[in-house]
Amino acid sequence: MRQVPLLALGLVLLFAACNGGGDEKAIQDTVQDFFQALGEDSDEAYLLLAEECRNKISLDEFKDSTRGLTTFFSGSEVRIENVEITERLDDEITADLDINIVTEGEPAPFAGGGLGQARFRKEDGRWRFADCVNFGAEEEVPEAGPGPTPFVLTRASAEQASSV
Numbered sequence: 001m002r003q004v005p006l007l008a009l010g011l012v013l014l015f016a017a018c019n020g021g022g023d024e025k026a027i028q029d030t031v032q033d034f035f036q037a038l039g040e041d042s043d044e045a046y047l048l049l050a051e052e053c054r055n056k057i058s059l060d061e062f063k064d065s066t067r068g069l070t071t072f073f074s075g076s077e078v079r080i081e082n083v084e085i086t087e088r089l090d091d092e093i094t095a096d097l098d099i100n101i102v103t104e105g106e107p108a109p110f111a112g113g114g115l116g117q118a119r120f121r122k123e124d125g126r127w128r129f130a131d132c133v134n135f136g137a138e139e140e141v142p143e144a145g146p147g148p149t150p151f152v153l154t155r156a157s158a159e160q161a162s163s164v
Helices: 003-020 022-040 042-046 051-056 059-073 155-162
Strands: 077-089 092-103 106-108 116-123 126-129
Touching: 022 042, 022 059, 022 077, 022 092, 022 116, 022 126, 042 059, 051 126
Parallel strands: none
Antiparallel strands: 077 092, 092 106, 092 116, 116 126
């Protein structure tokens, strides 16, 4: 008789543990794959943008806006850490996370040491970047308010990263 409540409690805890970190890990994987692809194959990185972003920015525009980062990430180890989902609405998530880059065994500076806050949309079973302005789309750059700095990738930041 005692085994049934313990079994039920165990199943609830197992479900919570498996489900709770699933999206954080999936977001971490998306960001990891994106920055790794930037260093190797920007076409692959482009596919990790949400469809809405790909409709606003062509592959050539994306490559142009990320050219400096492609050089910066080539041969670097990217570590995605401290992923925290701050907002969730259906198939959209806003998450805070840190990105750390190691080049030749040494930490390399990148955007103040963190990615900050980014939006993601789930499409075809995969989380994708949904902040189109970060990748060259013509939109107003969000103003920084209280809390984490929004991730904004501009041509200037890409050129600054490539000069490191």
